[in-house]
Amino acid sequence: MRALATAAAALVVAVAVAAGGYVVAASDEDGAGDVLGPGTTTVTITIRDSRYHPARIRVWEGTQVRFVVRNEDPIAHELVVGPESVHTRHTTGTEPAHPPVPGEVSLGPGQTGATVYEFDRPSSLRTVCHLPRHEDYGMVGGVEVLPRPA
Template sequence: MKKIITILALVTVPFAAFASGDHAGGHAMNHATPDSAAGKPAATGTKVARTINVTMSDAMRFSPDSVEVKAGETVRFFVKNEGKITHEFVIGNDSEIKEHAEMMKQMPGMTHNDGSMITLKPGQKGAVTWTFSKSGNFSFGCTVPGHLEAGMVGKFSVTP
């Protein structure tokens, strides 16, 4: 009986690990935490300073591909996928975005919809509301396998 319980524990623990996380697919992004270099998802009820429309295309580009914000500013990104394939909008610093892109290669087809990222099918729209906590240069990108490598990345310039 002990062997059966041990085997069941060894088999179910990895699945429990994949079931945890902040979004569909079972893993959490480092930049979704409040101590992220890029800031944090805006808390419910936070006043939004402005809304920026962002489009994603099958040319593997964002429009706009660069955004200027001020440290402390909360911005709603209204994102639309104008392409015929799925795309993502993910906020982080360069290393966080690259790390997530590598994870996506291991788990293709994963979708997201949390405070720091959103996956949109063709024609879909969605929003990400983000508070930029400090100045610096940060990124947004599409971590669907192959998209980041094709140049689907944008930059944030956050001024004091």
């Protein structure tokens, strides 16, 4: 079965490269494998047991990521990505849910939602659930933005 999955993944990469596209999925659970982009890409993040899966991704600068977030938990969660100023605002704020704002999505139990974020310069950004005590529990992840190759 693993050999079949590997062959299927290789076929997806070959088709994407032949079409001038890019691979759009992380290769392992923590997301540290592939570097996504540049251009537009979609990343699916599953929330299970108050954790993001994958927790970390890497992208090239100039990549716009559409985060599709699936909450499999029986409680509400959110995904907020951005610079520390965004996280500071959320840590001290009282928003129970987020309007459609780039980089922010709130989800009830069992819901799926999406948000888009443009990673325009090399940096390390956090993804955090700022609902009470979720960050303290460890509901954090990250996006490493790498300089675009020459």
